[in-house]
Amino acid sequence: MVLIFSxxxxxxxxxxxxxxxxxxxxxxxxxxxxxxxxxxxxxxxxLELIGNYINxxxxxxxxxxxxxxxxxxxxxxxxxxxxxLEIDFKDYFSITAxxxxxxxxxxxxxxxxxxxSKNPIPLALYAKVIQLSLExxxxxxxxxxxxxxxxxxxxxxxxxxxxxxxxxWYFASGLPNRAxxxxxxxxxxxxxxxxxxxxxxxxxxxxQATTDSELTPEYxxxxxxxxxxxxxxxxxxxxxxxxxxxxxxxxxLGNKRLAFDPDNPDQIKKQIDRSLAIGETLSALSLxxxxxxxxxxxxxxxxxxxRIAEWTNNPRLxxxxxxxxxxxxxxxxxxxxTIRLSRGLDLFGITIxxxxxxxxxxxxxxxxxxxxxxxxxxxx
Numbered sequence: 001m002v003l004i005f006s007x008x009x010x011x012x013x014x015x016x017x018x019x020x021x022x023x024x025x026x027x028x029x030x031x032x033x034x035x036x037x038x039x040x041x042x043x044x045x046x047l048e049l050i051g052n053y054i055n056x057x058x059x060x061x062x063x064x065x066x067x068x069x070x071x072x073x074x075x076x077x078x079x080x081x082x083x084x085l086e087i088d089f090k091d092y093f094s095i096t097a098x099x100x101x102x103x104x105x106x107x108x109x110x111x112x113x114x115x116x117s118k119n120p121i122p123l124a125l126y127a128k129v130i131q132l133s134l135e136x137x138x139x140x141x142x143x144x145x146x147x148x149x150x151x152x153x154x155x156x157x158x159x160x161x162x163x164x165x166x167x168x169w170y171f172a173s174g175l176p177n178r179a180x181x182x183x184x185x186x187x188x189x190x191x192x193x194x195x196x197x198x199x200x201x202x203x204x205x206x207x208q209a210t211t212d213s214e215l216t217p218e219y220x221x222x223x224x225x226x227x228x229x230x231x232x233x234x235x236x237x238x239x240x241x242x243x244x245x246x247x248x249x250x251x252x253l254g255n256k257r258l259a260f261d262p263d264n265p266d267q268i269k270k271q272i273d274r275s276l277a278i279g280e281t282l283s284a285l286s287l288x289x290x291x292x293x294x295x296x297x298x299x300x301x302x303x304x305x306x307r308i309a310e311w312t313n314n315p316r317l318x319x320x321x322x323x324x325x326x327x328x329x330x331x332x333x334x335x336x337x338t339i340r341l342s343r344g345l346d347l348f349g350i351t352i353x354x355x356x357x358x359x360x361x362x363x364x365x366x367x368x369x370x371x372x373x374x375x376x377x378x379x380x
Contacts (some may be wrong), residue, residue, distance in 0.1 A: 028052050043069060043076040050083060059087050078119060082128055085112050089135065110136050117141045123152060134169075143169035147182065160186055167206070176209035184219060197227060204236035211244055231260045238274075247277040265295050272304065281312050299329050306337065315341050319350070326354060332361075343371060348379035 032049040053062035069080035133141040146166035167182040183203035190196040200223040241250035275284035288305040306321035319341040325334035342350040
């Protein structure tokens with residue numbers, strides 16, 4: 001026993017002498033190597049030594065120590081694989097862009113992280129494996145791991161956090177259906193209405209990135225039953241109906257949506273478009289008249305009403321709007337449309353006014369001159 005303590009004292013004295021000759025960053029390495037000489041099976045010390053080597057840029061030394069840990073396949077095997085992968089990834093960036101081996105190396109690195117992710121991951125390593133997955137452009141692996149992490153003994157707020165990260169990266173991976181499933185899982189775990197509404201909307205937003213999902217009818221039914229008068233959920237439902245080529249359903253939902261905000265010009269315009277999409281021109285006509293009541297100086301709305309009025313065989317309403325546009329916008333489209341309708345309705349005074357306005361803009365054609373003379377002859 002005395003001999004052992006004498007030996008350790010001797011080593012400590014040696015260490016003190018060495019520390020006087022080295023820079024502070026190298027002190028830790030010398031100290032750790034000494035401790036490993038005493039306890040060579042201490043994997044935690046060896047990992048600390050490897051970390052110091054990496055920090056000093058001594059990747060060759062780090063690799064040598066990592067190979068020892070990997071060969072032993074002990075408790076720190078996974079830690080060693082991750083550190084080796086980090087070093088390999090760093091080396092990847094030293095490969096020039098025109099080097100044909102660059103893509104091959106990246107593919108091998110991606111295979112490595114995929115293989116690592118298939119193993120049971122210790123809680124302390126989830127964050128590191130996820131970070132490497134994302135750095136190696138493997139968002140699906142990150143999403144899978146976040147979901148696994150959420151099943152471990154966590155508080156509800158921590159579980160929500162991990163589930164939302166999982167859904168986010170599934171969405172980024174082009175898997176909106178899976179993202180919707182996870183948001184719905186959060187919805188079912190919600191403790192209050194505010195939380196439930198938040199996750200219902202997120203699930204519906206995810207479903208808007210896909211078509212004909214089997215989840216859509218079930219989730220829509222569930223959320224609309226709980227939030228029947230929620231405009232934002234109705235907006236999502238309308239978008240999903242349009243994405244899935246169900247314009248009649250979108251129109252029906254749109255009528256309900258408009259009831260919550262009847263004087264909103266944007267909502268009225270959207271419902272006009274939905275009406276026209278299913279051939280409901282009379283509904284579109286009524287809505288456009290309402291739109292002009294709300295925004296009387298909107299030229300585009302006036303033109304929409306003029307055109308829809310013509311489609312519904314209402315030329316007197318149409319000419320009223322074209323005439324307003326001709327007098328206010330003063331462009332060829334409005335003027336010529338007014339002339340065309342005024343001639344058909346024998347409104348000679350309007351015909352004369354429009355042709356005279358047109359003559360101030362350009363030379364009238366022979367046909368237009370004939371129309372002007374005819375209007376003069378018949379105007380009373």
